[in-house]
Amino acid sequence: MKLGFLTTCLPESDLTDIARWAAGQGFEALEVAGWPSPDDRNHIRVDRFDDAERDRVGRIFAETGLTLSSIAYYENNLHPEQGAQVNAHVRRCVDAAAALGCPTVGTFVGRDPGLPVADNLKRAADVFGPLVEYAARHGVQIVIENCVMKSWHPDGYPGNLAYSPELWEWMYTLGLKLNYDPSHLVALGIDPVAALRPHLANVAHVQAKDTEFLPGKLDRYGFHGPISGEKGWYRFRVPGLGRVDWTRVIDVLYEGGYDGVVSVEHEDPVWSGSTARVQTGLGIAYRTLRHLMPG
Template sequence: MKLGFLTACLPESDLSDIARWAAEQGFQALEVAAWPAPDPRNHIRVDQFDEAESTRVKKIFEETGLTLSSIAYYDNNLHPTRRAGINAHLRRCVDAAAELGCPTVGTFVGRDPGLTVDANLKLAEEVFAPVVEHAARRGVTIVIENCVMKSWHPDGYPGNLAYSPELWEWMFTLGLKLNYDPSHLVGLGIDPIAAVTPYVDRIAHVQAKDTQILPGRIDRYGFYGPLGGDKGWYRFRVPGLGQVDWARLIDVLYEGGYDGVISVEHEDPVWSGDPAKVRAGLGIAYRTLHGLIVG
């Protein structure tokens, strides 16, 4: 395995600066954000990907010795009004990944909140079939993060229909694989180690984020959280500051044969607010995980 992080936590920094810092700290890989401009999380500009952009990105990874583990574009591929544009940008991510020799592109299934779950699943099969086929032709795997995305639904219901093992089994039939993030299962009352053990061979990428349970909050809000769908009784932390048993989880990944990248997804509110604090948070994650990964 290799240890890396998702660059979206440093939107104000250039990819070359992020990569140099990552290599100096001992990280071995980057999962690179590629949202469309003007979103600042566009460290690879796939919406204007040409020979010059390809050369720029390849040079950064050659000079630092880092691995480009995934191109990240996490948006709602079933959005009721923006779906066509989101799907088109996802294809551009696939094309850029193929050119750069990057094995995976990460995204969400999403959800149309105006449709039933069954209707959404049928819609997803229609939306993803041609994208998965296009990616396969180009030697790229599309991976889906198991984030709940409650903020995408007006009532705070799951907005990304890939949040549970039941839905993983469905999406595997579409040719999609899992970008496994254990933090989201903690907030669903699912054991993140027991849940993933049968599916390690379907994981093509791993995101490392932790979840801290806030004492007493669930007694006020209940499992579903406060009105409006906010989490309420838990918050995301960098690995080592929450509930996830990282030693056991990484052991299960090794035992199941996973040998890819573990990419820290930094969404910790304590270690956010400016680039120095974000980097300090990434340092905490590195110290938590580095000793568990066999180099």
């Protein structure tokens, strides 16, 4: 296994600076943001990917010795108005990944909030069938993070139809693979280790994020959270500062033969606000995880 992180936590930094810092800290991989402009999460310029951009990114990884584990573009592929543009950008991410020798592109299934779940699943089959086929022709796998994305639904219901093991089984039938993130399972009351074991063969990428329960909030709001604009009953933290049992998670991954990248997804509000604070948070995650991982 290799330890890396997702570059979205450092939107104001250049990929060269991120990679040099990561290598100097002992990280071995990067999951690189590939959103289109004007979004600042575009450390790889997928929307204008050409030979010069391929050479620039390739040179950064060659000079630092890091592995490019995935190109990240986590958006709603079933959005009722913008879905076609999202699907087209996923294809551009696949093109860039293939040119760079990157094995995966990470995204969300998403959801049309105006349709029942059953209708969304039918739409997803129509959308992802061609995308998965396109990726396979280019030697790339599309991996889906199991994030709930409640913010995509007007009533706070799951906005990404890949949040539970039941839905993972469904998405495998479309040829999609799992980008496993235990933090979201904790927030759903699902044991992340018990959920992981039956799905190890379909885990193609791993994200590492932790979940902290806020005192007294769950008893007031329940699992669905508040109906007002107040913050919910949990918040995300860097690994080591929440409830995920990382010793068990890494051990189960190792026992199951996973030899890919574990990518820290830094969304910790405590260790945010400046580059230095984000880097400190990444350092906490590194010290939590590195000694648990073989290799």
